[in-house]
Amino acid sequence: MTEVKANQGDAYGQILEAIDSGIYRPGDRLVENELAERFGMSRTPIREALQRLETQSLLTRDGRSLIVASLDHNQLSELYTVRGALEGLAARLASRHATPEEVRVLREMLEADRALVDDPKALSRANRRFHRQIHLASHNRFLVQQLDLVHRSMALLASTSLEVEGRSRDTMDEHEQIVAAIEAGDSDTAEAALREHISRAFRTRLKVDALKTEKASI
Template identity: 40%
Template sequence: MATTEKADNQPEPGTGPTERGRGENSRGSKVYRLLLERMRKGELKPGARMREDETAVELQVSRTPVREAFNRLQARGLVESTRGGWTVAEPSRAQVMELYALRAVLEGAAARFAAENATPVDLVTIDLALKAFIACPAEEQALAKANIRFHEAIYQAARNDYLLRMLEDLNDSLALLPSTTFTMPERAEGAVAEHRAMATAIAARDSDAAEAAARTHIHQARDARLRMIFCAS
């Protein structure tokens, strides 16, 4: 049986992932989640280069769980293997279009299911998230966070764990896109109206209108993203 490296057997207490094995509490899984969270927060941006040995030293684990984590991220298209290390993936324009096309379908389904399954508490949560977005300061990162909370309220109200996992995977890929569409001056005002239409349809239990409003919302976000891409070209 292969032996593990010393760092696997004698980790520094409390300094990094420490569990052994292949489950969700294994070192590899913990390293994977740490790297994924950094991508979500924008700490690891598209094009950023990473080395297994440097990451292992930083997290105080051996290279084995780091390699496992990078392989999992690669399988999801979030990183690419390059000479001497790994690089955070940079989606092409075609991939951006594919992401938004799928997002319109999934967000539409989430809104439809929310209209059908939301509890009274869910409806209150969605309404509070809407009001928080409306009252949010006109600052792009604050708007982006409030937008995520609004959508997450709808995801929870949908009551579909499989859909939730698919949306989480998709949103991890969207996190690789540079900046946020709220850098576009008109985007926040448009999103307010779009969010209100979604929340109103869900509260009215109108599943067709809820799905249509969600799809319109994502199409508008896609168009804003494309304007960002072409303006940067």
């Protein structure tokens, strides 16, 4: 069993992180006593965390067992549709409200992330931080809350589109366009650039899924 270091976070946060990092993948069964042992806590907070994750549709029932949920084609399409709209709005608002310090942080993230183009998993983590920074730069707490929910559901994707050859470098170029528009205060371009960025990621994922389906049918 892969060990996870206990920290000061709650059971919910630790289980969510384990799903997000791929320790638990779609279809994996989550058992209270095993989780309690892994995280070094009693079963009560584990049970409460599992109930919360089930309510958020991150876990689903398979008989009496709880398993990590997976997304079918329609759910994936719905998720990316909502993500594109909300992320685009975040970029639009960030172009209006981001402080010079926040724009500088985005620039610094962008430069640091370029060194990770050959490490898709590391770049995927950095990509989440980059998008989160744009969310915060929107200075709209309700939008940030909704985007947090969307990105929790993204943890149900078993792989990252950044694993596709060439996608990492394309992503960096797209991030550059987004930051440039935010920096310039060009809200229309910032929103359009981020929405197109999400659309390209979705198209890449659809192609990957189609290839997997084709190989499985051979």
